[in-house]
Amino acid sequence: MKKCRRCSKPATLHITEMREGGVHELHLCETCYQEYLDFSETPDDPETTDSSSEIAIELSGDQTLDELDQTSCPNCGISFREFRSQGRLGCPHDYTEFENELLPLLENIHGETQHCGKLPTRAADSSHRQYELIRLRKDLQQAVTAEEYEAAAQLRDSIVSLESELGLTDDETTD
Amino acid sequence: MDLDSLIPVSGSWLRGTGPDADIVVSSRIRLARNLARFPFISRADDDLRTEIETLLKSQVMELSSAPPFHYLDVADLEQIDRQFLVERQLISREHADSHGSRGVAISEEEHVSLMINEEDHLRIQVLQSGLSLDGCWDLIQQIDNQLDETLTFAFNERLGYLTACPTNVGTGIRVSVMLHLPALVLTKEINKAFNALHKINLAVRGLYGEGSQAMGDFYQISNQITLGKSEQQLIDGLKDVIPNIIKYERKVRDELVRKNRRELHDQISRAYGILQTAQTISSEETMQRLSSVRMGINLELIDDLGIPAVNELLIHTQPAHLQKLYNSELEVRERNEARATFLRRRLAERRGEQN
Numbered sequence: 001m002k003k004c005r006r007c008s009k010p011a012t013l014h015i016t017e018m019r020e021g022g023v024h025e026l027h028l029c030e031t032c033y034q035e036y037l038d039f040s041e042t043p044d045d046p047e048t049t050d051s052s053s054e055i056a057i058e059l060s061g062d063q064t065l066d067e068l069d070q071t072s073c074p075n076c077g078i079s080f081r082e083f084r085s086q087g088r089l090g091c092p093h094d095y096t097e098f099e100n101e102l103l104p105l106l107e108n109i110h111g112e113t114q115h116c117g118k119l120p121t122r123a124a125d126s127s128h129r130q131y132e133l134i135r136l137r138k139d140l141q142q143a144v145t146a147e148e149y150e151a152a153a154q155l156r157d158s159i160v161s162l163e164s165e166l167g168l169t170d171d172e173t174t175d
Numbered sequence: 176m177d178l179d180s181l182i183p184v185s186g187s188w189l190r191g192t193g194p195d196a197d198i199v200v201s202s203r204i205r206l207a208r209n210l211a212r213f214p215f216i217s218r219a220d221d222d223l224r225t226e227i228e229t230l231l232k233s234q235v236m237e238l239s240s241a242p243p244f245h246y247l248d249v250a251d252l253e254q255i256d257r258q259f260l261v262e263r264q265l266i267s268r269e270h271a272d273s274h275g276s277r278g279v280a281i282s283e284e285e286h287v288s289l290m291i292n293e294e295d296h297l298r299i300q301v302l303q304s305g306l307s308l309d310g311c312w313d314l315i316q317q318i319d320n321q322l323d324e325t326l327t328f329a330f331n332e333r334l335g336y337l338t339a340c341p342t343n344v345g346t347g348i349r350v351s352v353m354l355h356l357p358a359l360v361l362t363k364e365i366n367k368a369f370n371a372l373h374k375i376n377l378a379v380r381g382l383y384g385e386g387s388q389a390m391g392d393f394y395q396i397s398n399q400i401t402l403g404k405s406e407q408q409l410i411d412g413l414k415d416v417i418p419n420i421i422k423y424e425r426k427v428r429d430e431l432v433r434k435n436r437r438e439l440h441d442q443i444s445r446a447y448g449i450l451q452t453a454q455t456i457s458s459e460e461t462m463q464r465l466s467s468v469r470m471g472i473n474l475e476l477i478d479d480l481g482i483p484a485v486n487e488l489l490i491h492t493q494p495a496h497l498q499k500l501y502n503s504e505l506e507v508r509e510r511n512e513a514r515a516t517f518l519r520r521r522l523a524e525r526r527g528e529q530n
Binding site for chain 2: 055075076077078086087088089090091092095096102105106109110111112113114115116117118119120121122124126127128130131133134137138141163166168
C-alpha cells in the first residue's frame with residue numbers, strides 16, 4: 001500500500017506525469033491531490049495542447065496498483081502499466097477492458113461520462129464487432145513470431161472471412 | 176505538393192480578414208477519429224501503420240466535400256520540410272517527430288489539413304481567419320460526414336468517439352481561437368483573464384513560447400473538455416466568452432492610448448524602426464517587435480503597413496522558413512542575420528500597403 005507523498009495517509013491516487021525528460025510518478029491521498037490540482041502548472045509545449053500530461057488513477061476495492069498494472073487488454077495486449085506510463089491507450093476495446101479505472105479518470109478530466117454529441121451513421125455495434133479484428137491481428141503477429149505457421153494461416157483465414165462478413169472488403173479496400 | 180512554392184505565400188487563414196481580426200488572428204477546429212478495426216497508433220507496428228495510411232489516404236483524397244488536397248508523405252520528408260509544415264501549423268510537432276508511415280493532406284489555401292497516423296488515425300483540422308468558428312464547424316462536419324459514409328470509426332454509445340488519449344474521448348473535438356493580447360500583457364492584466372478562463376474549463380497556451388510566457392503576446396484559447404457536451408455546446412462555450420476578452424483587450428488598449436499615448440507611440444515606432452533597420456535579430460525579439468507593430472496598426476499609430484503583411488511575417492521569420500528561403504542550413508547567428516535581411520527587404524516592399 002503506497003503512502004501519500006505529502007502526508008502519510010494511504011495514497012489512493014496514482015499520478016503519472018509526462019514531462020520532457022521522462023515520466024514521473026506521484027502517489028497522493030484525496031486531499032493532497034486536490035491541492036496538487038490547484039497548484040499544477042500548465043504544460044510547457046504550446047503546440048501539444050491536445051495531449052494530457054498526466055494520468056491520475058484512483059484505486060477502488062482491494063486491488064493494489066501492482067495487481068492492476070499487470071492486467072492487460074486481450075485485444076491489443078497493452079498492459080495497464082503501459083497505459084499509465086505513456087498516457088495513451090492501445091485500442092478501442094481498452095475502454096471496456098479498463099472501464100472501472102477509466103470512468104473515474106474520465107470524470108476527473110471531463111466532469112461527465114456520457115457522450116451527448118454527434119453520432120456516426122453506423123451503429124456502435126458494428127464498431128464493436130470490428131474490434132475482434134484487432135485481436136486476430138495481434139494473435140497472427142504472435143503466431144508468426146513464434147513460427148507457428150499453421151496457426152498463422154488459420155488466423156489469416158479468420159481475418160479475411162470476418163472482414164468479408166463485416167462488409168469491409170467492399171467499402172474499405174486498400175488501393 | 177512542391178513545398179518550395181509555399182515559401183513566399185501564406186495560408187488564407189492569415190489574411191487578417193474575418194470578424195474581429197484586429198484581436199482574433201484565427202479560429203481552428205480539429206476532430207480526432209480512429210478506425211474501429213485497428214489498434215491505436217501506439218500499438219500499431221510499421222506494417223499496420225502503412226496499411227492504415229494507405230486505406231485512409233485513398234478515402235481522404237477522394238473527398239468531394241473538401242477542397243482538392245495535396246498529399247505529403249511526412250515520413251519521407253526532410254527534417255527541414257517537416258519543421259516548415261509545423262511552423263505553418265499544418266502538422267503538429269508530434270507528427271513531425273514521430274516514426275512510421277504517416278502523412279498529411281493539405282488544401283491549396285492551407286485552411287484544411289488532415290493528418291494520418293498522428294496520435295489518432297485521423298485528425299482533421301480547419302483553420303479560418305478571424306473569429307469564425309461556425310464556418311470552421313460547417314466545413315469540418317461536411318468532411319467528417321462524408322468520411323463516415325465509408326469508414327467505421329471506433330465509437331461506443333456511452334463514451335462517444337474513442338481516442339488514443341482519454342482527454343479527447345467523446346466528441347474528439349478541439350475548438351480554439353488565437354488571440355493577440357498585447358495590452359493585457361503590457362498592463363499585466365493577462366493573468367486575471369487566464370484565471371477566469373481556467374475556471375470555465377478553457378485552456379490558455381502561449382503560442383511560440385515556453386510555459387505561460389507567450390512570445391509576441393499571442394495566445395491560443397481552447398476547450399479542455401470533450402465529453403459530456405455536444406460539439407455545438409463546446410463551440411458556443413468559446414463563442415460566448417471570446418467577445419468578453421476582446422472587449423477587455425480593446426478597453427485596455429483605449430486606456431493606454433488615452434493615458435500614455437506618447438510612450439506607447441514611441442514604443443511602437445521604435446519597434447517598427449528596429450524591424451526595418453536591424454542587421455541581426457533573434458526570433459524572440461522579432462515576435463516582440465511584430466506584436467508592437469501589429470498593435471500599432473490596429474491603433475492607427477502606424478498607417479503604412481497592413482495586418483496581412485505582419486501576420487505573414489510571424490510565419491516567414493521562423494527558422495525552417497528562413498533556411499528554406501536561403502536554401503541552406505543556417506546556424507543561429509547566421510539565421511539571425513538572415514532574418515534581419517529578410518525583414519528589411521519585406522518591410523520595404525510592403526510599406527505603402529494598408530489594411
